[in-house]
Amino acid sequence: MTAIKHALQRDIFTPNDERLLSIVNVCKAGKKKRNCFLCATVTTERPVQVNVVKVKKSDKGDFYKRQTVWALRDLVIVDAKDAIKENPEFDLHFDKVYKWVASSTAEKNTFISCIWKLNQRYLRKKIDFINVSAQLLEELPKVAEESVPSGENQNVAGGDEEVVDEYQELNAREEQDIEIMMEGCEYAISNAEAFADKLSRELQVLDGANIQSIMASEKQVNILMKLLDEALKEVDQIEGKLSSYEEMLQSVKEQMDQISESNHLIHLSNTNNLKLLSEIEFLVNHMDLAKGHIKALQEGDLSSSRGIEACTNAADALLQCMNVALQPGHDMLHAVQQQQQRFSDLREQFARRLASHLNNVFVQQFTETLLQLYNKPYYLSVPGHDQSSTLAQHSVELTLPNHHPFHRDLLRYAKLMEWMKNTDYGKYEGLTKNYMDYLSRLYEREIKDFFEVAKIKMTGATKEGKKFATLPRKESAVKQETESLHGSSGKLTGSTSSLNKLSVQSSGNRRSQSSSLLDMGNMSTSDLDVADRTKFDKIFEQVLSELEPLCLSEQDFISKFFKLQQHLSLPGSAVGDADELDGGTFSKSHGVGGPQSISSENHMIRQMMIKIFRCVEPELNNLIALGDKIDSFNSLYMLVKMSHHVWTAQNVDPTSFLSTTLGNVLVTVKRNFDKCISNQIKQMEDVKISKKSKVGILPFVAEFEEFAALAESIFKNAERRGDLDKAYLKLIRGVFTNVEKVANESQKTPRDVVMMENFHHIFATLSRLKISCLEAEKKEAKQKYTDHLQSYVIYSLGQPLEKLNHFFEGVEARVAQGVREEEVSYQLAFNKQELRKVIKEYPGKEVKKGLDNLYKKVDKHLCEEENLLQVVWHSMQDEFIRQYKHFEGLIARCYPGSGITMEFTIQDILDYFSSIAQSH
Numbered sequence: 001m002t003a004i005k006h007a008l009q010r011d012i013f014t015p016n017d018e019r020l021l022s023i024v025n026v027c028k029a030g031k032k033k034r035n036c037f038l039c040a041t042v043t044t045e046r047p048v049q050v051n052v053v054k055v056k057k058s059d060k061g062d063f064y065k066r067q068t069v070w071a072l073r074d075l076v077i078v079d080a081k082d083a084i085k086e087n088p089e090f091d092l093h094f095d096k097v098y099k100w101v102a103s104s105t106a107e108k109n110t111f112i113s114c115i116w117k118l119n120q121r122y123l124r125k126k127i128d129f130i131n132v133s134a135q136l137l138e139e140l141p142k143v144a145e146e147s148v149p150s151g152e153n154q155n156v157a158g159g160d161e162e163v164v165d166e167y168q169e170l171n172a173r174e175e176q177d178i179e180i181m182m183e184g185c186e187y188a189i190s191n192a193e194a195f196a197d198k199l200s201r202e203l204q205v206l207d208g209a210n211i212q213s214i215m216a217s218e219k220q221v222n223i224l225m226k227l228l229d230e231a232l233k234e235v236d237q238i239e240g241k242l243s244s245y246e247e248m249l250q251s252v253k254e255q256m257d258q259i260s261e262s263n264h265l266i267h268l269s270n271t272n273n274l275k276l277l278s279e280i281e282f283l284v285n286h287m288d289l290a291k292g293h294i295k296a297l298q299e300g301d302l303s304s305s306r307g308i309e310a311c312t313n314a315a316d317a318l319l320q321c322m323n324v325a326l327q328p329g330h331d332m333l334h335a336v337q338q339q340q341q342r343f344s345d346l347r348e349q350f351a352r353r354l355a356s357h358l359n360n361v362f363v364q365q366f367t368e369t370l371l372q373l374y375n376k377p378y379y380l381s382v383p384g385h386d387q388s389s390t391l392a393q394h395s396v397e398l399t400l401p402n403h404h405p406f407h408r409d410l411l412r413y414a415k416l417m418e419w420m421k422n423t424d425y426g427k428y429e430g431l432t433k434n435y436m437d438y439l440s441r442l443y444e445r446e447i448k449d450f451f452e453v454a455k456i457k458m459t460g461a462t463k464e465g466k467k468f469a470t471l472p473r474k475e476s477a478v479k480q481e482t483e484s485l486h487g488s489s490g491k492l493t494g495s496t497s498s499l500n501k502l503s504v505q506s507s508g509n510r511r512s513q514s515s516s517l518l519d520m521g522n523m524s525t526s527d528l529d530v531a532d533r534t535k536f537d538k539i540f541e542q543v544l545s546e547l548e549p550l551c552l553s554e555q556d557f558i559s560k561f562f563k564l565q566q567h568l569s570l571p572g573s574a575v576g577d578a579d580e581l582d583g584g585t586f587s588k589s590h591g592v593g594g595p596q597s598i599s600s601e602n603h604m605i606r607q608m609m610i611k612i613f614r615c616v617e618p619e620l621n622n623l624i625a626l627g628d629k630i631d632s633f634n635s636l637y638m639l640v641k642m643s644h645h646v647w648t649a650q651n652v653d654p655t656s657f658l659s660t661t662l663g664n665v666l667v668t669v670k671r672n673f674d675k676c677i678s679n680q681i682k683q684m685e686d687v688k689i690s691k692k693s694k695v696g697i698l699p700f701v702a703e704f705e706e707f708a709a710l711a712e713s714i715f716k717n718a719e720r721r722g723d724l725d726k727a728y729l730k731l732i733r734g735v736f737t738n739v740e741k742v743a744n745e746s747q748k749t750p751r752d753v754v755m756m757e758n759f760h761h762i763f764a765t766l767s768r769l770k771i772s773c774l775e776a777e778k779k780e781a782k783q784k785y786t787d788h789l790q791s792y793v794i795y796s797l798g799q800p801l802e803k804l805n806h807f808f809e810g811v812e813a814r815v816a817q818g819v820r821e822e823e824v825s826y827q828l829a830f831n832k833q834e835l836r837k838v839i840k841e842y843p844g845k846e847v848k849k850g851l852d853n854l855y856k857k858v859d860k861h862l863c864e865e866e867n868l869l870q871v872v873w874h875s876m877q878d879e880f881i882r883q884y885k886h887f888e889g890l891i892a893r894c895y896p897g898s899g900i901t902m903e904f905t906i907q908d909i910l911d912y913f914s915s916i917a918q919s920h
Contacts, residue, residue, distance in 0.1 A: 022114035029099035609657035696863030752792035759785040
């Protein structure tokens with residue numbers, strides 16, 4: 001067992017830094033004997049880990065290998081089975097119970113005793129040992145436990161000498177030294193006692209040499225001590241000399257300190273002088289405004305380009321001087337305070353002068369434009385004068401005045417406006433409000449005149465005779481207005497009451513004229529033609545084309561002149577009412593005189609545009625109402641044009657004034673379009689047909705054709721095609737429903753004829769226009785037309801050969817009841833004599849006469865517009881021949897060999913139908 005233990009230690013546990021303490025040869029209980037070993041081991045490194053390892057031979061049996069490892073802390077119970085009698089069986093309870101049978105009871109007891117000792121020494125948790133003899137579970141001696149060292153070779157249990165001395169493996173160096181020693185002695189292996197004696201003698205010799213070496217070194221130590229004493233005396237002498245030198249240098253040190261302090265004060269004074277000079281140069285360079293700039297600010301000419309440039313440069317220089325970043329303490333200097341006060345006075349004086357000049361420029365521009373408006377020709381009512389629609393259409397151009405010269409002149413002041421915005425926001429805000437006030441009145445007059453001309457061109461001529469005339473110049477009113485504006489130009493918030501009075505005077509006639517246009521009665525669609533609608537389309541497009549560049553130009557000018565950056569906002573941002581501008585929106589969006597954020601500048605641009613162009617949306621709505629009143633189909637033109645312009649405006653800026661305004665108007669146009677569709681459907685439902693005349697093509701079917709043809713020409717390549725497709729579906733459903741309703745109510749014309757003719761017309765219309773969204777309805781219309789054509793043909797053909805039809809219906813009924821076909825002739829009511837009697841009633845002349853009457857009746861039923869008479873007549877011919885063949889077949893099957901035949905042939909039928917058609 002010892003040899004196996006040594007082999008396991010060497011091959012398995014030493015490479016893993018473990019020491020084998022106990023081993024037992026076991027096999028599993030109740031199974032075929034297959035030996036293996038349970039080993040108790042501890043690691044040589046801290047912290048110590050105690051394991052139980054299962055080792056077994058390999059399959060080839062040439063070496064041992066580890067199979068299973070359990071940590072001792074996982075062991076719960078050790079069951080020895082019997083504490084009195086010898087029993088090699090024992091159980092170990094880990095995660096489950098492992099039953100073992102040892103090769104001998106002694107090996108089992110030794111292993112269990114080792115486990116108990118390892119538990120006592122290394123584990124806090126105590127393992128339960130049951131059925132174990134008390135002798136094996138003896139306590140560890142405390143003295144031995146305390147004397148055990150803490151190194152890696154510490155014994156498992158104190159006082160266990162057998163474990164300590166049992167085995168300690170030599171390391172590689174020890175093995176090499178022993179081999180060298182044994183090679184030096186020939187009898188080291190053959191005579192171990194002689195080898196041991198030799199080693200003992202050599203050890204004694206080494207011990208003697210050590211003692212002699214110690215005794216010989218005492219003399220050397222004495223010599224060393226004497227040298228150390230002499231060195232100490234030399235050190236004392238050197239320290240005395242150094243002390244004398246230090247006393248001599250002390251006075252020199254004091255003199256050098258005084259010189260160093262004096263130099264420091266001189267250097268500090270120079271440094272301070274340099275810093276003071278730098279500060280003075282900084283203040284002089286950054287807070288000194290040139291005399292030329294001061295003169296430009298005080299007396300510069302703001303009307304010439306050179307003067308504006310000089311004032312702009314001077315204002316920028318003043319702003320730089322005022323915004324210089326002063327160091328802490330600079331503002332406490334009296335000279336700096338004086339200079340800052342001087343700059344403030346210059347800024348206030350120039351801002352007041354600039355604001356007054358710009359206000360005068362606004363008034364001058366407004367007055368000049370106002371005079372041009374007074375001299376512009378307008379339509380006036382002249383009682384007794386003849387209508388002059390041609391003059392009204394061609395003498396006045398539908399254009400808006402160009403404000404580019406006005407913008408060009410004002411843009412010279414853009415940099416000065418930016419300076420005003422940064423330095424005196426109150427005056428900047430006052431100029432902004434004045435500009436909006438003047439421009440809103442100016443644009444209101446121009447835009448109302450522009451829309452007035454557009455309305456007159458749309459209607460061609462008003463109810464009464466109109467002529468071109470020139471408004472009286474009212475020079476006194478213009479002069480009074482100009483003096484009022486110039487008198488208030490010194491004040492940024494000058495009165496505008498006189499402007500309001502002038503606006504009322506100049507626009508009174510035009511408002512009454514506009515109302516007269518809108519009060520016109522509805523014009524009938526039949527009085528209009530394609531040329532009228534095309535003219536309306538061109539006028540409406542020209543109105544939008546004139547408004548769009550006007551609004552964009554003004555918005556671009558506002559952004560540049562008032563230095564408001566335009567940034568694309570998120571769609572759906574709220575736009576307030578224009579009245580907010582009068583309530584101090586600017587002051588709320590920023591501090592007094594403070595800068596604005598990007599969102600507030602966007603908001604300010606929108607509010608200014610809403611204030612200036614406040615009349616655009618109402619005038620557009622009035623124009624749309626007029627166009628809808630003239631012809632409800634004009635809503636199609638307006639929807640396409642307005643959608644295109646909205647789409648173009650939204651691509652530029654989805655939240656701009658133009659985009660928002662056109663979007664609002666587009667909603668109105670879409671409502672009118674939906675209303676037009678609803679009215680058409682309502683007209684379909686309200687249609688009444690005459691009880692005395694034939695129906696023919698229903699009016700709403702023809703109107704749908706007209707609507708579809710017009711819509712397809714208008715909506716070609718349009719952005720809002722989806723709206724038209726939805727309208728198509730509503731209309732076509734209404735047409736289908738009401739055609740069936742009228743057909744059911746028709747008394748003069750058969751229901752099948754009404755359905756056949758109208759659905760044939762619908763199918764022809766949809767086939768010609770090729771409307772993709774109505775493909776299903778086109779197929780449905782064709783199916784309804786075909787079904788009702790067949791139904792009408794079958795119903796009509798039953799009348800000329802009525803008795804013959806009844807006879808053969810009876811024959812077919814007997815066959816259906818189970819009577820064999822060849823036995824039908826034996827039925828009393830259907831024998832051969834009865835058949836001959838019925839056939840004799842329909843000779844060729846009678847058949848032709850019946851068909852001729854049928855042709856006349858069909859001709860009365862059908863209308864001329866749809867031209868379906870020949871189609872119906874040909875279908876009747878085919879159906880008549882089909883019935884003839886059917887009757888011939890029944891005669892051949894039910895009356896075989898009787899020789900009974902009809903008194904006319906298929907060729908006769910063809911001749912009858914052809915001659916009747918030609919005769920009519």
